[in-house]
Amino acid sequence: MIPNSIELRDIQEARERIASLVLKTPLHPSMSLSRRTGATVLYKLETTQPTRSFKVRGSGNVIAHLSPEQRECGMVTYSTGNHGKAASYIAAQLNSRMTVCISRIAPQNKVDGMVEYGGHPIVYGESQDEAMKYAISLVDERGYSLIDPINDPGTVCGHGTIGLEILEDIPDCDIILVPVSGGALISGIATAAKSINPQTRVIGISMEKGAAMYESLKAGRPVEVPEYKSLADSLQGGISLNNKYSFEIVKKLVDEILLVSEEEISTAISHAFFHDHIVLEGAGAVGIAALLSGKVESKRDDKIAIVCTGSNIDMDTFLTIVQKGKHP
Numbered sequence: 001m002i003p004n005s006i007e008l009r010d011i012q013e014a015r016e017r018i019a020s021l022v023l024k025t026p027l028h029p030s031m032s033l034s035r036r037t038g039a040t041v042l043y044k045l046e047t048t049q050p051t052r053s054f055k056v057r058g059s060g061n062v063i064a065h066l067s068p069e070q071r072e073c074g075m076v077t078y079s080t081g082n083h084g085k086a087a088s089y090i091a092a093q094l095n096s097r098m099t100v101c102i103s104r105i106a107p108q109n110k111v112d113g114m115v116e117y118g119g120h121p122i123v124y125g126e127s128q129d130e131a132m133k134y135a136i137s138l139v140d141e142r143g144y145s146l147i148d149p150i151n152d153p154g155t156v157c158g159h160g161t162i163g164l165e166i167l168e169d170i171p172d173c174d175i176i177l178v179p180v181s182g183g184a185l186i187s188g189i190a191t192a193a194k195s196i197n198p199q200t201r202v203i204g205i206s207m208e209k210g211a212a213m214y215e216s217l218k219a220g221r222p223v224e225v226p227e228y229k230s231l232a233d234s235l236q237g238g239i240s241l242n243n244k245y246s247f248e249i250v251k252k253l254v255d256e257i258l259l260v261s262e263e264e265i266s267t268a269i270s271h272a273f274f275h276d277h278i279v280l281e282g283a284g285a286v287g288i289a290a291l292l293s294g295k296v297e298s299k300r301d302d303k304i305a306i307v308c309t310g311s312n313i314d315m316d317t318f319l320t321i322v323q324k325g326k327h328p
């Protein structure tokens with residue numbers, strides 16, 4: 001049933017590899033969502049990781065798996081978002097150098113963000129695509145190792161450690177709600193969770209517009225999607241047209257993918273803040289949005305884990321949302 005490219009053992013090994021670099025994150029009970037649904041609802045708080053997102057798990061696994069010589073030669077990546085921050089942080093922890101290729105159109109605060117976490121940004125090209133090509137050229141020219149945000153099995157296994165932790169804490173977990181973009185996260189979690197407890201339903205959540213994995217599943221192959229402005233900016237982007245892992249794993253193991261609107265994401269951010277005193281970015285709140293909007297089919301007494309993936313939200317955006325007042 002599980003695609004044989006990635007197995008539970010690989011995820012268990014990843015967990016040992018990253019143990020000293022990342023946290024085992026808490027499962028925080030949400031009283032308000034539990035009361036509303038009659039289920040037991042718990043937040044898996046990846047917001048507590050260094051760099052404030054789960055991305056340190058995948059980067060940690062890939063980078064720790066390189067030989068000291070490879071790390072010494074330098075590494076390169078091209079994400080301006082949470083992946084770039086996490087890769088920069090992990091490299092710095094291991095006393096090595098992460099070059100992050102960023103296009104000229106990226107705002108200065110993104111460049112500064114990489115520096116804050118110990119990365120070395122190079123601003124190049126007029127689009128994210130050009131920055132990516134430049135990053136790949138540095139692999140040949142300078143002998144750097146590429147830390148690929150999508151097509152690396154090590155990333156999937158690192159992210160999958162979240163599934164191990166959830167099933168360790170709640171062996172009879174009924175539903176896991178997971179934000180989906182490129183799908184490395186949900187494919188790792190689904191592989192771990194379904195290997196341990198095949199009864200656990202793994203449900204993906206994306207924003208309504210520009211949901212690359214959702215559209216790809218519908219088309220039966222990886223497709224490109226236009227980019228729309230969204231509160232869930234960490235969920236934007238494609239799944240890569242030559243997707244090697246996540247597309248097949250999601251097709252086989254993920255029970256369904258639900259979509260949530262911008263209004264529902266905003267309400268979820270506000271809900272987590274006022275009811276649970278937790279700051280979430282849009283992508284980190286889509287699981288809550290799906291549950292609050294009644295899109296998740298659940299029974300009373302179900303145990304539901306919501307993966308709250310990150311809290312790197314622009315503070316002006318966050319304040320605008322919460323200034324609207326408490327969500328009932």
Ligand SMILES: *Cc1c(COP(=O)(O)O)cnc(C)c1O
Binds near residue numbers: 180234
């Ligand atoms: C990267 C990211 C996701 C999506 O992970 P994928 O593996 O690309 O599906 C979700 N939430 C946050 C906060 C992220 O940074």
